[in-house]
Amino acid sequence: MTENVRNTIITMMIMGILGFVLKKSGVTDKRTDKFLSQLLVNFCTPAVMIYITLTNFSISTFQNSYKGILIAIASMILINIIALGVSGALSLKGMEKGEFISMATFSNTIFVGLPLITGIFGEKAVPYLMLYYIANTLTFWTLGIYQLVKSSGKAFSSKNLMKIINPPILGFIAGILLLWYNVSLPVYAMESINYLRLMLTPLSLIFMGSTIGDLKMSSVGSPVTTVLILIMRFVLSPIACLLILKVTGMPEDLTKVFIVCAGLPVMTNISIAVGKYGGNPSYSSFMTALSSIVFIFVVPFYIKLFEFI
Numbered sequence: 001m002t003e004n005v006r007n008t009i010i011t012m013m014i015m016g017i018l019g020f021v022l023k024k025s026g027v028t029d030k031r032t033d034k035f036l037s038q039l040l041v042n043f044c045t046p047a048v049m050i051y052i053t054l055t056n057f058s059i060s061t062f063q064n065s066y067k068g069i070l071i072a073i074a075s076m077i078l079i080n081i082i083a084l085g086v087s088g089a090l091s092l093k094g095m096e097k098g099e100f101i102s103m104a105t106f107s108n109t110i111f112v113g114l115p116l117i118t119g120i121f122g123e124k125a126v127p128y129l130m131l132y133y134i135a136n137t138l139t140f141w142t143l144g145i146y147q148l149v150k151s152s153g154k155a156f157s158s159k160n161l162m163k164i165i166n167p168p169i170l171g172f173i174a175g176i177l178l179l180w181y182n183v184s185l186p187v188y189a190m191e192s193i194n195y196l197r198l199m200l201t202p203l204s205l206i207f208m209g210s211t212i213g214d215l216k217m218s219s220v221g222s223p224v225t226t227v228l229i230l231i232m233r234f235v236l237s238p239i240a241c242l243l244i245l246k247v248t249g250m251p252e253d254l255t256k257v258f259i260v261c262a263g264l265p266v267m268t269n270i271s272i273a274v275g276k277y278g279g280n281p282s283y284s285s286f287m288t289a290l291s292s293i294v295f296i297f298v299v300p301f302y303i304k305l306f307e308f309i
Helices: 003-024 030-056 059-089 094-105 109-121 123-152 158-164 167-180 187-212 223-248 252-262 269-276 282-308
Strands: none
Touching: 003 109, 003 187, 003 282, 030 109, 030 123, 030 167, 030 187, 059 094, 059 123, 059 223, 059 252, 094 123, 094 223, 094 269, 094 282, 109 123, 109 187, 109 252, 109 282, 123 167, 123 252, 123 269, 187 282, 223 252, 223 282, 252 282, 269 282
16 A cells, blocks of 8 residues: 555545544534535535536547446446346345445445545546546436336336436536636636635545444344445445456556446435435445445555556
8 A cells, every 4th residue: 555545544534533523522413414415515526526627627538538437337237237136136125125236336426435536646537536426426316216216116207317417417517618618717716616626525524424423233234235235335346347447448547546436435325315215214324334434444455456457
């Protein structure tokens, strides 16, 4: 493990512990978590998308980006198929089945991925993270939601597809349009966007720690199911992504970022979707928190995978 990676992990742990202490001491609560989540997703992340697109992106990168998005989607579909088979072997039924498949497939790309990616690779890697985020978002709000709705016994609605058009995606689109038409924002606008960008990483880590502070052992599901989700998130998913990237011959920098993105903790939005469609979101919330803790210790494994690129 390089010193840069070690420092990034230690910094993430310190900020996460701060969020945990704030939750346990009663300084923050569920309302604070909701506020942080809304601020990060609706304002800070779009600001990052616009800023990074205008400062670290190019039209040629955008024109070639569809390949990366398709590869990321392909790796998620592969893991999704494996998770579907595993859920059948475990005889999971109803929402438990859909929840298991989603937790095994989709990554917490923003709250955990952005601080780690920028810490390890620098901001030059954020465009690659954005590509994976787009793929993750598209796949979750189509295939993922379809499977959750089907598991709940309800009918899939086309309204669910509107969730694909979310603030981070809109921020990325806005950045691309500004870049495409060579529009320069006023200094005060860029400074404001930059302030929001700088808030994202520390607040994301505090939010993650606060979420871990809500972890309750009463929410623990089957130990077998829990371990299998962790294995699929942290072992099978990055390996599957690496294999597909090797076959397609993508650039080394993109490959490294995608490997880390594929092995991020359980996606936060899963618990929200599970609750919306009549399931019990406590287990998926627990898995988001637990996988965030375990994730810190598996990052060196991803660094080891870089040797096979």
